[in-house]
Amino acid sequence: MASVILDFEKPIIELEEKLTLMKKMAEESKLDISGPIKELEAKILQLKKNTYQNLTRWQRVQLSRHPDRPYTLDYVYGLCTDFVELHGDRHIKDDKAIIGGFGTFEGQTVMFIGHQKGRDIKQRQYRNFGMPNPEGYRKALRLMKLAEKFNKPVVTFIDTPGAYPGIEAEERGQGEAIARNLFEMSTLRVPIICIVIGEGASGGALGIGVGDRVLMLENTWYSVISPESCSSILWRSWDYKEQAAEALRLTAKDMLELKLIDGIIKEPLGGAHQDPQGMLKNLRKVLKHQLAELKEIDTDTLVQQRIQKFTSMGVFATE
Amino acid sequence: MTNWFKREKENIKTLTDQKRETPDGLWTKCPSCKKSLHIRQLQDNSYVCPFCDYHHNIGSEEYFQLLLDNNEFTEIAADLTAVDILKFVDTKPYSERITATQKKTNLKDAIRVASGRMNGLEIVIACMDFDFIGGSMGSVVGEKIARAVDYAIENYLALIIISKSGGARMMESAMSLMQMAKTSAKLAILAQHKLPYISLCTNPTTGGVTASFAMLGDINLAEPKALIGFAGPRVIEQTIGKPLPEGFQTAEFLLEHGFLDAIVHRKELKETLTKITRHLLPE
Numbered sequence A: 001m002a003s004v005i006l007d008f009e010k011p012i013i014e015l016e017e018k019l020t021l022m023k024k025m026a027e028e029s030k031l032d033i034s035g036p037i038k039e040l041e042a043k044i045l046q047l048k049k050n051t052y053q054n055l056t057r058w059q060r061v062q063l064s065r066h067p068d069r070p071y072t073l074d075y076v077y078g079l080c081t082d083f084v085e086l087h088g089d090r091h092i093k094d095d096k097a098i099i100g101g102f103g104t105f106e107g108q109t110v111m112f113i114g115h116q117k118g119r120d121i122k123q124r125q126y127r128n129f130g131m132p133n134p135e136g137y138r139k140a141l142r143l144m145k146l147a148e149k150f151n152k153p154v155v156t157f158i159d160t161p162g163a164y165p166g167i168e169a170e171e172r173g174q175g176e177a178i179a180r181n182l183f184e185m186s187t188l189r190v191p192i193i194c195i196v197i198g199e200g201a202s203g204g205a206l207g208i209g210v211g212d213r214v215l216m217l218e219n220t221w222y223s224v225i226s227p228e229s230c231s232s233i234l235w236r237s238w239d240y241k242e243q244a245a246e247a248l249r250l251t252a253k254d255m256l257e258l259k260l261i262d263g264i265i266k267e268p269l270g271g272a273h274q275d276p277q278g279m280l281k282n283l284r285k286v287l288k289h290q291l292a293e294l295k296e297i298d299t300d301t302l303v304q305q306r307i308q309k310f311t312s313m314g315v316f317a318t319e
Numbered sequence B: 001m002t003n004w005f006k007r008e009k010e011n012i013k014t015l016t017d018q019k020r021e022t023p024d025g026l027w028t029k030c031p032s033c034k035k036s037l038h039i040r041q042l043q044d045n046s047y048v049c050p051f052c053d054y055h056h057n058i059g060s061e062e063y064f065q066l067l068l069d070n071n072e073f074t075e076i077a078a079d080l081t082a083v084d085i086l087k088f089v090d091t092k093p094y095s096e097r098i099t100a101t102q103k104k105t106n107l108k109d110a111i112r113v114a115s116g117r118m119n120g121l122e123i124v125i126a127c128m129d130f131d132f133i134g135g136s137m138g139s140v141v142g143e144k145i146a147r148a149v150d151y152a153i154e155n156y157l158a159l160i161i162i163s164k165s166g167g168a169r170m171m172e173s174a175m176s177l178m179q180m181a182k183t184s185a186k187l188a189i190l191a192q193h194k195l196p197y198i199s200l201c202t203n204p205t206t207g208g209v210t211a212s213f214a215m216l217g218d219i220n221l222a223e224p225k226a227l228i229g230f231a232g233p234r235v236i237e238q239t240i241g242k243p244l245p246e247g248f249q250t251a252e253f254l255l256e257h258g259f260l261d262a263i264v265h266r267k268e269l270k271e272t273l274t275k276i277t278r279h280l281l282p283e
C-alpha cells in the first residue's frame, strides 16, 4: 500500500478496500461470491485505466513527486549488479544530491549519473531534496569526462525540483557550473542518454540533460519552472499551480509533441511506484535498444547530430 | 528560474522608463543618488551618473552607439519575432504581450545582433534589451545568438554578447529552457573554431542566461555593481530564511569569487573590449 494517496486515487482505494473485504468475507463464510469479486476486480481495473489515462497535467506533477517512486540509485542498482559509486568534484566536496559511477549494463560498462532524492526525512535532508549545488554539476562533469576518456557511454537520470538556491551555491558559481555542463555535454565524444524519472525543473535538470537521446518516463514533467513558482510569479499567488501546469505544457506527452524530447518510456498502471519491477523492465528494454543504436554511430556524426538536435530547437517567425 | 520578473517592477528601471516619467522626456532622476539629470548630460557621460557613477540601465541602441565606430552597423536577423506556440495564457495571452511590448519598445524581441567596427576592428555584437519582457530568453533570443555565432564563424570575427536579462522566458516553457542548451552548444562550436567570445554581464544578468552564455565567455566581464546570479535573491532569502549579506550577487562579489575576469567602467568599455579582442585574435 502506498504511503501517500493522492486525491484522484481515493475512489480506486475505496474500491480496493471493498475488494479486500469481500475476499475476506468469502473466505470466512465459505460462500461462493467469486462472480461479484471478479466483477469488482474488472471495475477497479477499468477505473484505474480511466483515471491514469486522463490525468490533468497537475495530477501528473503530483505523481512524479510520489514519495514511493523509484529514485536514481534504485534504478542503477536494478540495472546492474556491480555498480561502483564515485564521489567528489575534486575541488570543494562531494555533493550528495547528484550521484555517479560505473556499472555493467547488458555486458558493457556505463557511466550512470543522476539526481538523488532521499526517502525518509533524514535521507531527504542528506540529499538536499535532490537540489544540487555547483559541486554536484562539477562532479557530474568530471565523471562524464572520465567516461569520455575511457570511451564509455553516459546515462543520466533527471529528478530535481531545481538547482539549490543558496548563498554558497551562488558564491561557487551555480550559473557557471550549469552553463559549463551544457557547453561540455554538447560535444562530449561518447553517447549520452538522459532520462527524466521524476521532476525536471529548469536549469537544475538541464545541467545533466544534454544528450543524444532525451527520454521521459510517462508520469514525469520537464519545464523552465515549477508550476508553483510560475503561479507565484505570473499570477502573483501560489493558488494557480493547476493553471500554470496547464499553461507550461510540461508532461512527457507535451514535450514529445513539441519535439523537445525523443521518446516516452511507459510506466506501469498507476505509476512507476505501483510496480517498480515492471518499470525497471520497461526501462531496461528501452535503454538496451537506445545504447545499441547509438553505438553504431561514429563519434563525429554522433556529436554533430547532438548539436544539430539542440540548435534546431525553438520556434520563431520572420516579419 | 525567472524570479526576476518581480524585481523588474520595483527597482530595475531602464532609461526608457525613466524618460517616460518626465513630461518633456529630457530630464530624468538618477535611481541611485536621486539627483536630476538632463538626458544630454547622461548621454555625454556614457550613461553613467556624473554625480554618483551609477551605471544607468541602457539597451542595445545605446550600447551599439557606445561601442561601434560612428554608430555604423548592419543588423543581423533583425526580422525574427516570437511565436506563441504554446498558446500560453497567464493573466493575459503571451501573443498579446508580445505585440504590446513590440509596440511599446519598438523592439522585435529581447536581443539585437549587429556587425560593425570597434576602433576599426570588425566584430559581431549581440546585446540584450531588458525593456522587452525583462530581457527574457525565448526562441528568438536563442536563434539570434545562434546566427551571431554563425556570422562570426563565416566571417572569422570575434563575438561579444552583452547580457541583461531576468532569465528564460516562462511563456515559452521548455522551449525557452532548451535555448540554454542551444546557445551553449553554439558557443562550443565557436570555441572549436578558436574564435574569441567575450561576455559582458550588465545589470541584471540572471537565471537561465547566467546558466548558459553569460558565464561561458573566454573572457567574462561585468559593469560595476551589476547584479549577476543564478537564483533570485528573494528565492534564496525565502529558502535560507535569513537576510542576504551586503553586496551579494554584485559584479564585485563575482569578481571576488573568481567568476569574472574584470569589472569594466562603461567609459572604458570600448577601449577594454578592443584591447582584449586584439589579444585573442590570431596574429
Ligand SMILES: [Zn+2]
Pocket (backbone or CB within 6 Å): B030, B031, B032, B033, B034, B035, B049, B050, B051, B052, B053, B054
Ligand atoms: Zn547618481
